[in-house]
Amino acid sequence: MSTPPIETFPNPAPNRRYVITHVNPEFTSVCPKTGLPDFGTVTIRYIPRERCIELKSLKYYYLSYRNEGIFYEAVTNKILDDLVAACDPEEMTVTTEWRTRGGIHSIIEASYHRSQQQ
Amino acid sequence: MSTPPIETFPNPAPNRRYVITHVNPEFTSVCPKTGLPDFGTVTIRYIPRERCIELKSLKYYYLSYRNEGIFYEAVTNKILDDLVAACDPEEMTVTTEWRTRGGIHSIIEASYHRSQQQ
Amino acid sequence: MSTPPIETFPNPAPNRRYVITHVNPEFTSVCPKTGLPDFGTVTIRYIPRERCIELKSLKYYYLSYRNEGIFYEAVTNKILDDLVAACDPEEMTVTTEWRTRGGIHSIIEASYHRSQQQ
Amino acid sequence: MSTPPIETFPNPAPNRRYVITHVNPEFTSVCPKTGLPDFGTVTIRYIPRERCIELKSLKYYYLSYRNEGIFYEAVTNKILDDLVAACDPEEMTVTTEWRTRGGIHSIIEASYHRSQQQ
Amino acid sequence: MSTPPIETFPNPAPNRRYVITHVNPEFTSVCPKTGLPDFGTVTIRYIPRERCIELKSLKYYYLSYRNEGIFYEAVTNKILDDLVAACDPEEMTVTTEWRTRGGIHSIIEASYHRSQQQ
Amino acid sequence: MSTPPIETFPNPAPNRRYVITHVNPEFTSVCPKTGLPDFGTVTIRYIPRERCIELKSLKYYYLSYRNEGIFYEAVTNKILDDLVAACDPEEMTVTTEWRTRGGIHSIIEASYHRSQQQ
Amino acid sequence: MSTPPIETFPNPAPNRRYVITHVNPEFTSVCPKTGLPDFGTVTIRYIPRERCIELKSLKYYYLSYRNEGIFYEAVTNKILDDLVAACDPEEMTVTTEWRTRGGIHSIIEASYHRSQQQ
Amino acid sequence: MSTPPIETFPNPAPNRRYVITHVNPEFTSVCPKTGLPDFGTVTIRYIPRERCIELKSLKYYYLSYRNEGIFYEAVTNKILDDLVAACDPEEMTVTTEWRTRGGIHSIIEASYHRSQQQ
């Protein structure tokens, strides 16, 4: 799949370690097995370095998954990879919480720490 | 008792330590003392290595307890043993929360840490 | 299916119109289409005449559905018919609320009014 | 059983139809079948005529049930009878809500309307 | 006791029957029996005619009860009488909800309907 | 737009007036003005006559709106029209509740009463 | 004050009596006495005739109060008058709920019924 | 006071450190000063060694306090002492939460750690 670009803007306080959280309770993609839609809440939490994520482009980025077939574990890791590539943060965590399927609901949480990359 | 196999699929991000949680609020088994049903919520939380647990087989695995007589403490530890055997995770925690019996409700929580095994 | 008898005891205040409610959040039966279990809360609310429903026999009556295949609409009407036959109340309402299946959850409510029977 | 007297005091606004509610979430009595304690919330709601119920005596009245064996339906109707006798209200409703027993919780509600007595 | 005057202002829509509600969760007075403070929430709900109640004077009116000994039933009826006298409404209801005393909490509700006065 | 057929099955209690409710918190369509997705909960509540609505076909019916541009008021009335045509009920109400757009969230509720048609 | 026009669009189901609700939890105006801002939730609920209220223009209409000094009772009635004038509904109710001021929070509710106008 | 014995059964997973929690919201004892009943929730949380606490005997153990006069601080420590003596756990915490008395509610929490005993 090709996703729209995630835009960024200059961090207004680049010398301070602080935390930005964006919560999207309206995420939807498609189960690759059944072709049925999945619904979830995607939360990103990051410590910016030079760039912050621009909210409108983030919304369109999420929208690009609407008719894509992708598993919970894969979409969570892909969002993390894409957002880290876009804004090069100090740290970032992506959490996805999914509505009940077959009586079970799921939560996936993946993190990136810049200092732990080589 | 014999339980159906727990299927797995390849972890899409095997190089990242991340956390997967599956919550099943529809677990039921039978009290071995009274023969009456017990109802509970079973939550598994794990850090995968090479394999992730497939959700549909997990549902059928849980269903196999429906008419089995087994104590709270035993079923919690057995689920942990079976799921660890199935997917060989880095870490896993199984929590079972049970509806009121005799005015008392109970929670059992057991964990596995791969690094602490010899 | 054959269900165990619902026992009753004499109403301690037969000259007063009053309301008795029993809520069972631990009802489970089986979907006749898929063979998978359904979970729900069954609430009965009635105005007794000469007889009240005995709670322990009600519990065993509910348990008899555990491995029966029956639709939401049918089980709700059958519980109402069985309980009315057992205690001949002035009025009775049975409400069943079911956990999510396929993203949809359902509520069925059926009532009996003695004065409206011929 | 003998219960302590329920004291009353003169209604400060006898010419106005108004509603007084007292909620006691700390009621306990004993199940006559099993000898085990029952726990519930007793709510009384009434329109006074000449006399209002005094709260301290109401507390001691409730306490007198602590070690008495009595069924849900009976205790609800007895409290209503005793309080109506004590204060001769225009209307009164007694509602008892009981904690889970055998997976089922119950609510009993009985009312008195002075105008409907002969 | 003497209470400060309740001020009013002209109803901006005197030709429309509409409802105004003011909720004060910070009411306190004193129990005349024990001398200990009572705490409650006082809600007034009324349909104005020519005059509306001014909020700041209402606040000071409530404050005047802070060190007064008065029973639940009496204070509820007195507030209703005082506010009806101040603004001559079409209808008014005063509800007082009191924090737990001796394990029991209480609610008193009194209403005035202009059309039912002679 | 063309929607998939809504299947029905025979009402198991056609001689009793009773109420069936199905709640779908996972409805999504598209705003015809902006092209952006709308998310909502669709609740149907009906009294069946000869036929009940089959749940799986209802799910696929809802899915057919996923990429359709349609206004809140129009979709609510269209669902009501389609479901009434499918099962010819005694009464039916469709309620749609929509997530916040521009700081405002909306609820639309439309009903059909067979006895009021000519 | 001059407010921006409230736009409308044709009711897609003009032959059916149905109910539209729009909730805005982000309303703010200014207290004319103190000059301090007031914050509230404005809910409109109406049965349309020929025209429905367009949401974007409603948002801008609400925004025009941001720096206006106006009392709770006046703003509620003015919104009702303006919206009735804009869409000529069968019925409409405006409810405003305000955040705490001086320890008291307030709710104002005004309605219009076309059939009761002469 | 003499309390009934607390029975135990063999831990089904003695080689794993795991946590068992039992919550009893129906505890009642008597205030030794006033003779009035106290109501609370007792929670025990422990890591078993060789023996687990049997639930039915735990229920009867709690019941034995029903007519005993004992202070909050004393009953909490006595339950901890008795349960540690019964099952010799690795760790145990007893928490008691009490309903409001004189406008104040209280929580007492005491722990035992086997490794810290000499």
Added chain:
Amino acid sequence: MSTPPIETFPNPAPNRRYVITHVNPEFTSVCPKTGLPDFGTVTIRYIPRERCIELKSLKYYYLSYRNEGIFYEAVTNKILDDLVAACDPEEMTVTTEWRTRGGIHSIIEASYHRSQQQ
């Protein structure tokens, strides 16, 4: 201001480090600037040494602030100082949470650790 004495009683388990919490949601004092009452919840949490705080005297101690003018920060620190002086605990934390004033609500938390005093 002079406050009534805080009474204590011997700790029934002086050899165990355990935690006692008392929550009073009915605290009221007076703002020294405006003369208007403040309302808050005062929570004390401490590890006793030789003496425990007696609840009835604590209630009267709190009551002594009812008509005292004192700031949030000052009253929190004064309660901590007075209670530490009364019972000489191992540790104590006092938390005060205050109802909204001018749209803002406040929480103050102060602690004492015996080991950190010289």
Added chain:
Amino acid sequence: MSTPPIETFPNPAPNRRYVITHVNPEFTSVCPKTGLPDFGTVTIRYIPRERCIELKSLKYYYLSYRNEGIFYEAVTNKILDDLVAACDPEEMTVTTEWRTRGGIHSIIEASYHRSQQQ
């Protein structure tokens, strides 16, 4: 923009490390991109040294943002800078939580630690 001065008063307990929290759920500013208002809750939490923040001046400080265009990340850091400058605390954290825009809601949290400044 120019903001009104933040007043302070002497810390009544300068020798104790304690925590003061002020929560303002009524913050509003303007989005610099769209000109539309943003609404949020601003929470400050600090450990004072010599001076505490005076609440009334804090309210007016917040009010000065009402018609200012400023981004989430910028306003959070500016409030932190201004308040640190005003009261020179040991530590301070500012958290801003914003209402949904485009289906996404955001939280920004920035902290200052005096010991980490050079």
